[in-house]
Each structure stands twice: as C-alpha cells, then as structure tokens.
Amino acid sequence: MTEQVLVAEPVPAGWPRRAVAAAVRQRELTLVALIVVMGALVALQAPQLLSPSNLTQVSVIASIIGIAAVGQALVVLTRNVDLSVESTIGLVAFVVADVLAVRLLDPPLAMALGVGLGLVLGVVNGILVAGFGVPSIVATLGTLSIYRGIDFLIAGGKQVTLTDLPQGYTAAARATVLGVPLFLAIAVAIIAVFAIVLRQTSFGRQVYAVGSNPEAAAVLGIPARRIVLVVFALCGMLAGVAGVLWGIEFGTINATAATGVVLQVVAAVVVGGVNIFGGSGTVVGAGLGSLFLAFISNALILLRLSQFWLQAIYGLVILIAVAVDAVVTRRLARATSGRRAVAAGGPRR
Amino acid sequence: MIARSIGTGRVTALGTALVLLLAACGGGGASPSPAGEATPATTAPAETPAESPAAPGGAGPNVVFIPKAVNNPYFDAAAEGAQKAAGELGGQFTQIGSNNAIAAEQIPFIQDATTQGYDAIVVSATGADEVAPALRAAMEAGIKVVGYDSSPAEGAYDVFVNQTDFSLIGGAMAQWACDLAPDCSGEIAILSATATATNQNAWIADMEQALQDPQFANLTLVETVYGDDDPQKSTTQAQGLLQKYPNLKVIIAPTTVGILAAAQVVKQAGVSDSVKVTGLGLPNDMKEFVRDGTTPKFGLWSVPDLGYLAYYVAAKLVAGEITGAPGETFTVPGLNNGQPYTIGDKSVVILGPPFEFTPENIDQFNF
Numbered sequence: 070m071t072e073q074v075l076v077a078e079p080v081p082a083g084w085p086r087r088a089v090a091a092a093v094r095q096r097e098l099t100l101v102a103l104i105v106v107m108g109a110l111v112a113l114q115a116p117q118l119l120s121p122s123n124l125t126q127v128s129v130i131a132s133i134i135g136i137a138a139v140g141q142a143l144v145v146l147t148r149n150v151d152l153s154v155e156s157t158i159g160l161v162a163f164v165v166a167d168v169l170a171v172r173l174l175d176p177p178l179a180m181a182l183g184v185g186l187g188l189v190l191g192v193v194n195g196i197l198v199a200g201f202g203v204p205s206i207v208a209t210l211g212t213l214s215i216y217r218g219i220d221f222l223i224a225g226g227k228q229v230t231l232t233d234l235p236q237g238y239t240a241a242a243r244a245t246v247l248g249v250p251l252f253l254a255i256a257v258a259i260i261a262v263f264a265i266v267l268r269q270t271s272f273g274r275q276v277y278a279v280g281s282n283p284e285a286a287a288v289l290g291i292p293a294r295r296i297v298l299v300v301f302a303l304c305g306m307l308a309g310v311a312g313v314l315w316g317i318e319f320g321t322i323n324a325t326a327a328t329g330v331v332l333q334v335v336a337a338v339v340v341g342g343v344n345i346f347g348g349s350g351t352v353v354g355a356g357l358g359s360l361f362l363a364f365i366s367n368a369l370i371l372l373r374l375s376q377f378w379l380q381a382i383y384g385l386v387i388l389i390a391v392a393v394d395a396v397v398t399r400r401l402a403r404a405t406s407g408r409r410a411v412a413a414g415g416p417r418r
Numbered sequence: 419m420i421a422r423s424i425g426t427g428r429v430t431a432l433g434t435a436l437v438l439l440l441a442a443c444g445g446g447g448a449s450p451s452p453a454g455e456a457t458p459a460t461t462a463p464a465e466t467p468a469e470s471p472a473a474p475g476g477a478g479p480n481v482v483f484i485p486k487a488v489n490n491p492y493f494d495a496a497a498e499g500a501q502k503a504a505g506e507l508g509g510q511f512t513q514i515g516s517n518n519a520i521a522a523e524q525i526p527f528i529q530d531a532t533t534q535g536y537d538a539i540v541v542s543a544t545g546a547d548e549v550a551p552a553l554r555a556a557m558e559a560g561i562k563v564v565g566y567d568s569s570p571a572e573g574a575y576d577v578f579v580n581q582t583d584f585s586l587i588g589g590a591m592a593q594w595a596c597d598l599a600p601d602c603s604g605e606i607a608i609l610s611a612t613a614t615a616t617n618q619n620a621w622i623a624d625m626e627q628a629l630q631d632p633q634f635a636n637l638t639l640v641e642t643v644y645g646d647d648d649p650q651k652s653t654t655q656a657q658g659l660l661q662k663y664p665n666l667k668v669i670i671a672p673t674t675v676g677i678l679a680a681a682q683v684v685k686q687a688g689v690s691d692s693v694k695v696t697g698l699g700l701p702n703d704m705k706e707f708v709r710d711g712t713t714p715k716f717g718l719w720s721v722p723d724l725g726y727l728a729y730y731v732a733a734k735l736v737a738g739e740i741t742g743a744p745g746e747t748f749t750v751p752g753l754n755n756g757q758p759y760t761i762g763d764k765s766v767v768i769l770g771p772p773f774e775f776t777p778e779n780i781d782q783f784n785f
Binding site: 117120122126130231232239243320321322325326327366367370371 | 613641648649650653654655657658661662664678679682685686687703705706
C-alpha cells in the first residue's frame with residue numbers, strides 16, 4: 070500500500086525522480102544564466118550596473134524580497150498562499166521604527182520585537198487556514214487588509230524618518246561581512262538553513278508531501294494541519310525579518326510601507342520555479358527569483374527606460390515563468406504516465 | 419483627500435498641494451492638542467481672558483478657524499500664527515474641526531460655527547463645492563468668511579488667502595538649483611510625485627521655462643523621474659539617479675516626500691558634498707539635512723505667516739476696513755516687507771513668494 074502512495078519521492082524507479090530534480094535544478098541554472106546574460110547585456114549599455122554601489126543596492130533589495138520569498142515558498146509548497154506578507158512587512162517596519170524613534174527599546178530588542186510580531190501575525194494566518202479551514206487565499210486576503218488597518222491605526226498620518234532613528238541604525242544597510250553586503254549574507258544564510266531543513270529533515274519532506282498530495286499525506290498519518298500552521302508561522306516570521314530590514318534600508322516609514330510588495334514576493338517564488346499548486350520547488354529558486362526581479366527593475370532604471378514599463382514587465386516575466394512551468398510539468402507527466410504516482414509538480418485539481 | 423471639482427486650475431493645484439502636504443506631514447512628535455472630535459481643539463483667549471466667548475467685548479474680533487483637519491502639524495503651525503495675530507489685535511481665536519479631512523465632516527463644524535456668534539470663519543476647504551452652501555449661509559448670517567490654504571468655491575468666501583504665487587515656484591527652484599550647483603553649471607535632475615500630479619507638472623513646466631534663461635545656460639536638466647509620493651519608490655528613484663548620472667550636481671524635488679527621500683539617499687550614499695538636494699519640503703523633515711549641508715536651501719511657504727495673515731484679513735473684514743473687493747489694499751505688520759497687500763482677482767490675497775529655508779532660519783520653524 071504505502072509503496073504505491075509514495076508522495077514526496079514518487080515512483081521507485083530512479084529516472085523520473087532524477088528528471089524532476091533535473092528540471093528543478095535546470096530552473097535554477099536557467100535563472101543564474103539569465104541573470105548573467107542580462108547583466109552582461111545591460112552592462113554594455115549602462116556600465117554603472119556593475120559598480121559596487123549599484124550591486125550592493127540590488128542585492129539589498131533582492132535580499133529583503135528574497136527573505137520574504139523563502140517564507141512564501143514554504144507556504145506555496147503546501148498548496149497555500151500568503152497574500153498578507155506585504156502588510157506584515159509594513160506593520161513590522163513601522164512598529165520597529167516607531168519603538169526606536171521614541172527610544173522605547175534598543176535596536177537589538179526592537180528588531181527581535183519585529184521578528185516576534187511577524188511570527189505572531191503568521192500564526193494568526195496559520196490558525197485561520199489550518200485551524201478553521203479557511204482557504205488561504207481568502208484568509209490572507211482578509212489579514213492583508215486587517216494588518217494594514219492595524220498599521221494605519223498605529224501610525225495614522227505619522228511617519229518615522231531617518232532623523233528620528235538612533236544614530237547609525239540605518240548604516241547596517243550598507244555594512245558588509247567579509248566584503249559581502251550584510252543583508253545578502255543574512256539572506257543567503259536563511260536560504261541555506263531552509264534549503265537544508267527542506268531536504269534533510271522529516272519536516273521538510275512532510276511539507277512537500279502535504280502540498281504534493283494532501284489525501285495521501287493524510288493516509289500516511291502526516292499531520293497536515295500542523296505542518297500548514299508551522300509554514301504560515303515561519304512565513305510570518307521571515308516577513309518580520311524582511312520588515313526589520315525594510316526599515317533599515319528605507320529609513321522613512323509610514324503606514325503605507327511595502328504596499329504592493331506581495332506581487333514581487335509571489336513573483337519571485339513563481340519565477341524561482343516553485344509550483345503554484347504546491348509540492349515542488351526550492352527556496353534557492355525563490356531566492357534566485359527575487360535576485361532576477363531586482364536585477365530587472367534596476368536594469369530598467371539604469372537603461373533609462375520608463376518606469377511605467379516596470380509593472381508590465383513584471384507581469385510578463387511571471388506569465389512566461391508559469392507558462393514554462395506548465396510545459397515542463399506536462400512533459401514530465403507524460404513521461405511518467407502510466408505510473409501510479411504523478412511526478413511532483415504534475416497537474417492537479 | 420481629493421479636492422473634487424474645484425473651480426479653477428490654480429485652485430485645483432492648490433488643493434492637490436495640500437493633499438500632498440497632508441500626506442507628507444511628518445514629525446514623530448505627537449500633537450499636543452486633544453483628540454476630541456467635536457470639541458474645540460484650541461481656544462485661545464488671547465489678551466482678554468476675562469471676556470466671555472459668547473460676548474466678546476475686546477477690541478478685536480471673535481474668529482474661528484476650521485482647518486481641513488485638526489491635530490495636523492501643518493495646521494497647528496498655521497494656528498500658531500493666527501494666535502499671535504489674535505494676541506496683537508486683542509481678538510479671540512478658536513480652532514475647531516474634524517480629525518479627518520473629509521467635507522462631510524467639515525460641514526457640521528461650519529454650520530455650528532454659524533450659530534455660535536463668531537464674527538468671522540476662517541476655513542481651509544476640504545472640498546471647494548461641498549462646503550460652499552454652508553459658507554454662503556454663514557455669509558448671509560452676516561459672518562465674514564475667509565478661505566486659507568485651500569480655497570472654497572468662488573462666491574463662498576469674502577477673501578481667499580493663498581499661501582504663495584504658484585507661478586513663482588518654478589523660477590525659485592531653478593534659482594536654488596543654480597545657487598547649489600558649483601558655478602551654476604552641471605547636470606540636474608527632478609524627482610517628482612506622480613506623473614499626473616497637476617501642481618508638480620505645472621511647477622516643472624515653469625521651471626523648464628525658467629531654465630531657458632541665459633543665466634542658467636550651463637545647467638542641464640537630464641531627467642525627470644517619478645517617486646509617486648511614496649517613500650520607497652522615491653528612494654529607489656533617487657538611488658537610480660545617482661547611479662545613472664555620476665556627475666549629477668542637484669536633485670530638485672518639488673514634493674515633500676521626494677525631497678526627504680532624495681536627501682536621505684544622498685546622505686546615505688555619502689555624496690552630500692558633490693550632490694545637493696533642493697525643492698519643496700517641511701522644515702521639520704529637513705532640519706538635519708540643512709545642517710549637514712545636503713540641503714543648504716529649499717522652500718515652501720511660511721505656514722505660521724499664512725495663519726497670521728488670514729487672521730488679520732478676517733479682522734479687517736469684521737472692522738469694515740476692507741470688503742474683499744478686488745483692488746482694495748491693506749497692510750499687515752511684519753509681512754510683505756511692510757508693503758501693502760492688494761486684493762486680486764477673485765478676491766485672492768497672496769501671502770508672498772515661496773519662502774526660502776536656510777541654515778540661518780530653519781530652527782525658527784516647527785511644522
């Protein structure tokens with residue numbers, strides 16, 4: 070019985086599994102290649118692209134979005150989505166900045182408060198989805214508004230500016246560790262940790278299992294609801310980290326901070342090859358996806374193209390990524406057809 | 419928040435400018451005024467504290483200010499000036515209003531004020547046409563109505579006190595850029611609000627016009643970018659400007675959000691010595707950057723002076739010294755270099771040219 074309902078690691082035979090792994094890896098390699106090629110082409114027109122200060126700037130934005138995208142990837146892997154991340158980022162950014170502005174807490178404690186707040190907001194999402202069975206798109210659409218509403222209640226028309234923050238607090242945005250921008254180092258560390266957790270731990274395999282085939286996961290006795298609760302909590306926590314970094318990077322924070330960012334986060338996840346229907350993809354892909362999008366947006370500015378193109382190009386990139394994903398998964402499904410389990414990432418619903 | 423269906427282009431721009439200011443009103447400091455919604459936010463008996471508000475027996479008038487919203491640092495600054503004028507004239511100053519800049523919430527305050535025995539109502543209209551009937555009713559009841567900051571519809575006020583001549587802003591910005599660029603030469607760029615912002619576009623057009631003047635021949639306007647009055651977008655766009663134009667000398671931001679974002683970016687990039695920021699901003703936002711040399715000069719109008727002038731105009735209307743007819747002149751101590759003001763077309767009085775903030779005067783302002 071169990072042999073036939075294999076989930077995360079479908080089909081005893083070796084090759085489809087390898088094909089899946091190759092496809093996923095290929096997506097990551099494709100992204101790396103795209104970033105390099107695009108970087109080279111843009112640099113011909115706009116050599117400033119490769120200037121250290123510009124690369125730092127791109128990496129800072131990519132890191133903030135990337136950290137949030139790691140959390141989003143975990144949620145999407147379980148066939149859910151968290152649309153509230155941008156409100157979490159905004160609320161955390163404001164609360165941390167406000168607490169610092171009135172000197173209520175020292176920076177380390179304020180940052181910890183921000184991450185903790187993100188965790189709490191994530192747990193609320195998790196309880197709604199896993200506890201009350203509200204579809205995640207509905208639940209987080211609700212909390213998207215609620216968290217932003219709380220932000221407005223606290224902030225009103227107020228804004229915290231660089232001048233209000235402790236001296237040197239925002240310098241962290243330009244700090245480096247062994248020559249690597251601090252934010253990038255933090256993002257890489259977070260991605261590495263979650264990549265290992267997903268690959269090496271039973272929790273990680275259960276995340277894939279829940280998203281890959283919830284019914285089978287239930288039969289196997291995998292505590293799907295607990296897994297979903299945990300990924301939402303982690304997503305909120307990582308959005309909290311992103312919110313803290315957002316505040317450091319931008320310095321000026323009001324109640325509208327990070328509005329619209331969920332588009333970038335979800336785009337990074339999808340472009341990074343995480344299957345929107347759950348069950349396949351990696352956090353490394355999500356991280357590369359955010360780097361790719363940050364590069365595009367930076368290149369558009371440097372090429373002096375109208376920023377009005379930006380929205381359209383984001384949309385186009387997402388469509389292309391999803392289309393490629395659909396084609397790849399269909400091919401894979403055909404290749405493994407006749408077998409009992411559809412390879413991870415196969416069409417469902 | 420949106421100034422709807424306002425009569426003239428200039429006034430539309432004015433309403434938008436206010437929206438912009440409201441949106442940008444910063445300063446972490448909590449407003450000291452009480453948050454009561456239907457209660458007078460400020461009551462200043464001025465020099466004649468013994469007088470009962472219902473029967474003002476002092477020499478001066480009993481004037482009520484109804485801003486778009488109370489507990490807003492911008493209007494608090496205007497109230498400060500009005501209070502000073504009340505003190506000088508021996509009049510009464512009261513400020514009432516809603517917490518929200520919404521016409522439907524402002525109208526009841528106007529109607530209440532009409533029945534409370536005030537000599538004059540000074541109002542910043544949340545919606546020019548929406549508040550007009552209530553203001554006309556007040557005028558019919560014999561109360562003088564003065565608009566300030568944001569104009570009510572024509573015919574619904576005796577005099578409108580405009581904060582500045584908007585046509586002077588473009589030229590002033592060109593002059594500031596010239597003053598800040600070494601030898602008045604080099605690349606300059608504009609960081610604006612949204613691409614569709616009426617007032618910003620008008621100012622930018624004026625500025626481009628002004629730059630044609632031979633004295634600015636060595637200034638090159640390389641690009642205008644739009645930060646949508648969003649701190650993050652403005653930051654990204656300002657960072658982009660620094661990357662795109664390594665020889666950039668001045669960033670001009672005719673928006674309070676943009677100028678703050680640009681100053682922060684320039685300061686964080688450590689290029690305050692070679693790239694200067696100017697434009698329109700709030701003194702409290704910009705103090706640090708004025709002191710450290712990132713923004714040695716920028717402009718706006720003096721908001722306390724706006725309240726001060728509005729109170730004086732109300733007092734003169736009440737005293738019958740003026741009626742609000744175009745062509746009438748009057749003087750206000752300490753304003754307009756002591757020269758008389760002339761009531762212009764549509765009964766509008768203009769406070770003066772854009773006010774220039776510098777390291778020498780910045781500390782006198784708190785809004």
